[in-house]
Amino acid sequence: MAKEFKTSKPIYLQIADHVFQKIIREELKPGDKLPSVREMAVLMGVNPNTIQRTYSEMERMGVVETRRGQGTFIVENSEIITELKQTIQLEVISSFVKKMKDLGFSKEEMIANLKSYLERGEK
Amino acid sequence: MAKEFKTSKPIYLQIADHVFQKIIREELKPGDKLPSVREMAVLMGVNPNTIQRTYSEMERMGVVETRRGQGTFIVENSEIITELKQTIQLEVISSFVKKMKDLGFSKEEMIANLKSYLERGEK
Amino acid sequence: MAKEFKTSKPIYLQIADHVFQKIIREELKPGDKLPSVREMAVLMGVNPNTIQRTYSEMERMGVVETRRGQGTFIVENSEIITELKQTIQLEVISSFVKKMKDLGFSKEEMIANLKSYLERGEK
Amino acid sequence: MAKEFKTSKPIYLQIADHVFQKIIREELKPGDKLPSVREMAVLMGVNPNTIQRTYSEMERMGVVETRRGQGTFIVENSEIITELKQTIQLEVISSFVKKMKDLGFSKEEMIANLKSYLERGEK
DNA sequence: GTGGTCTAGACCACA
DNA sequence: GTGGTCTAGACCACG
Numbered sequence: 001m002a003k004e005f006k007t008s009k010p011i012y013l014q015i016a017d018h019v020f021q022k023i024i025r026e027e028l029k030p031g032d033k034l035p036s037v038r039e040m041a042v043l044m045g046v047n048p049n050t051i052q053r054t055y056s057e058m059e060r061m062g063v064v065e066t067r068r069g070q071g072t073f074i075v076e077n078s079e080i081i082t083e084l085k086q087t088i089q090l091e092v093i094s095s096f097v098k099k100m101k102d103l104g105f106s107k108e109e110m111i112a113n114l115k116s117y118l119e120r121g122e123k
Numbered sequence: 124m125a126k127e128f129k130t131s132k133p134i135y136l137q138i139a140d141h142v143f144q145k146i147i148r149e150e151l152k153p154g155d156k157l158p159s160v161r162e163m164a165v166l167m168g169v170n171p172n173t174i175q176r177t178y179s180e181m182e183r184m185g186v187v188e189t190r191r192g193q194g195t196f197i198v199e200n201s202e203i204i205t206e207l208k209q210t211i212q213l214e215v216i217s218s219f220v221k222k223m224k225d226l227g228f229s230k231e232e233m234i235a236n237l238k239s240y241l242e243r244g245e246k
Numbered sequence: 247m248a249k250e251f252k253t254s255k256p257i258y259l260q261i262a263d264h265v266f267q268k269i270i271r272e273e274l275k276p277g278d279k280l281p282s283v284r285e286m287a288v289l290m291g292v293n294p295n296t297i298q299r300t301y302s303e304m305e306r307m308g309v310v311e312t313r314r315g316q317g318t319f320i321v322e323n324s325e326i327i328t329e330l331k332q333t334i335q336l337e338v339i340s341s342f343v344k345k346m347k348d349l350g351f352s353k354e355e356m357i358a359n360l361k362s363y364l365e366r367g368e369k
Numbered sequence: 370m371a372k373e374f375k376t377s378k379p380i381y382l383q384i385a386d387h388v389f390q391k392i393i394r395e396e397l398k399p400g401d402k403l404p405s406v407r408e409m410a411v412l413m414g415v416n417p418n419t420i421q422r423t424y425s426e427m428e429r430m431g432v433v434e435t436r437r438g439q440g441t442f443i444v445e446n447s448e449i450i451t452e453l454k455q456t457i458q459l460e461v462i463s464s465f466v467k468k469m470k471d472l473g474f475s476k477e478e479m480i481a482n483l484k485s486y487l488e489r490g491e492k
Numbered sequence: 493g494t495g496g497t498c499t500a501g502a503c504c505a506c507a
Numbered sequence: 508g509t510g511g512t513c514t515a516g517a518c519c520a521c522g
Binding site: 253282283284298301302312313314315316317318 | 508509510511512519
């Protein structure tokens with residue numbers, strides 16, 4: 001399916017993002033089973049080691065849990081998802097604000113420039 | 124002085140960013156001489172080779188020029204500053220937008236969330 | 247094998263030229279894998295860092311791409327070969343013309359002298 | 370007069386070329402006196418050390434001779450000039466031919482490509 | 493003194 | 508295994 005990866009970011013994290021987006025779009029819901037490591041490896045066209053890392057990372061983040069002999073599942077606790085989204089968003093925004101401030105932009109300019117970027121058309 | 128670097132980004136690029144910010148803040152102006160490779164290495168607490176790489180990269184970007192046996196200088200072309208600011212800003216904003224989009228936010232939400240973050244007080 | 251380098255030009259660029267020639271002669275084709283950094287270092291009798299630099303430079307020129315953990319490959323784009331040949335040829339010719347002009351030769355003399363050299367038999 | 374130098378070639382050699390061209394154009398003839406090192410340094414806007422090197426190099430090539438207490442002069446032997454021109458030209462042409470051959474061009478192509486380059490307009 | 497190149501050897505993330 | 512980064516220390520041409 002998706003065989004092209006950016007070179008700038010580790011593939012295992014790109015795949016995690018991919019799964020994470022499916023969760024956000026509710027294509028994957030709490031309790032759903034993820035494909036096995038081997039299946040996913042074939043699906044994504046990568047080495048199983050890479051998927052293993054993806055699953056480990058997602059488990060570390062508390063998004064996913066592995067049940068011995070059964071597979072990997074989205075955690076039942078649905079709050080974790082929204083919490084996670086909040087946390088990541090906060091990081092993204094505060095990092096953005098910091099960088100723009102370093103460039104010498106005021107709060108108003110940040111918003112204005114963001115708007116004009118979005119209006120110029122997305123990518 | 125500045126001896127702490129993030130682990131995620133190469134040190135030689137972090138130092139380049141550091142110089143760029145000085146340029147943007149006009150602490151460094153067109154024609155100014157940068158510290159010699161060896162001096163800068165001591166200042167930043169890294170190996171001279173690392174600074175060498177920083178300077179090479181900045182020269183490749185057209186921000187800096189080396190004059191044989193004399194040192195490394197900010198290019199005389201004064202447009203470079205605004206160009207640099209534009210380029211960096213574009214990177215920052217597009218990266219922000221991409222990440223927010225991945226989190227499932229619409230354009231309107233991005234702006235709204237940024238506003239509310241800024242109103243809550245900066246960090 | 248090839249252990250002799252000119253002193254005038256950086257070794258890492260001489261090795262790049264060496265690879266370019268293999269590409270032009272089609273001993274290396276789009277998609278082909280280059281020797282690993284360490285292998286090439288042994289082959290050319292230089293330090294791995296030097297090869298690293300060669301590969302970086304070639305990637306910056308768009309001739310080569312690296313795939314994480316797999317190695318360095320000639321880019322798939324097959325136009326690259328003709329482009330490369332064009333670019334190098336342009337450099338060679340314009341450098342030649344410049345030098346001959348500095349020696350005080352007119353265009354007609356350049357051509358005439360080149361012809362007579364070629365007719366005397368190549369070296 | 371000439372204060373801009375290419376970064377690719379040592380300044381002391383660029384100045385030697387400059388003098389050499391004057392000789393070819395007969396603005397400087399055998400027996401003529403060159404400006405003193407200090408004068409020339411001011412003229413070219415460089416460090417006297419650099420001119421010193423230029424003169425040494427030209428003396429090594431047999432184009433120039435220094436007479437103690439009098440200065441630096443173009444050698445009286447006028448053959449040396451034409452010989453020198455011949456030698457350099459031979460180097461330039463044979464190097465050009467070698468490089469073009471490496472690129473896979475036949476003799477006819479070398480001439481044809483040189484012609485078309487020259488017709489496209491000089492720089 | 494300046495930047496540019498190179499070696500030797502190390503550690504790292506990634507696949 | 509792969510490439511990418513970094514340190515330590517050296518030599519060079521140039522000004």
